[in-house]
Amino acid sequence: MTRNSTPSLGSLLFFAAAFLLSAYFTFAAVQGDFGLFRRVEIQAEADTLARDLDRLQQDTARMENLTRRLSDDYLDLDLLDEQARSVLGLARADEIIID
Numbered sequence: 062m063t064r065n066s067t068p069s070l071g072s073l074l075f076f077a078a079a080f081l082l083s084a085y086f087t088f089a090a091v092q093g094d095f096g097l098f099r100r101v102e103i104q105a106e107a108d109t110l111a112r113d114l115d116r117l118q119q120d121t122a123r124m125e126n127l128t129r130r131l132s133d134d135y136l137d138l139d140l141l142d143e144q145a146r147s148v149l150g151l152a153r154a155d156e157i158i159i160d
Contacts, residue, residue, distance in 0.1 A: 091097050130137040145151050152158055
């Protein structure tokens, strides 16, 4: 009995299907919704949002400080004078205003 050296059609189909499946899963791992590229995009967005959060927390702390300094419990007269001048456009008679 001699064996035929050409591969059978079933084994060719098996290897073709295995290759196509591995190519599909490789593509999905790189380009898919949960792939490497999407992970990089999410990390960049998270970094941007963390910087925005830090900036907003600093702004909030500054505003809370200004609000506390203008409250009834603790009144900063210099800050009150500064706010009155900027909001109302007030100036003392002995001051010279340069624009």
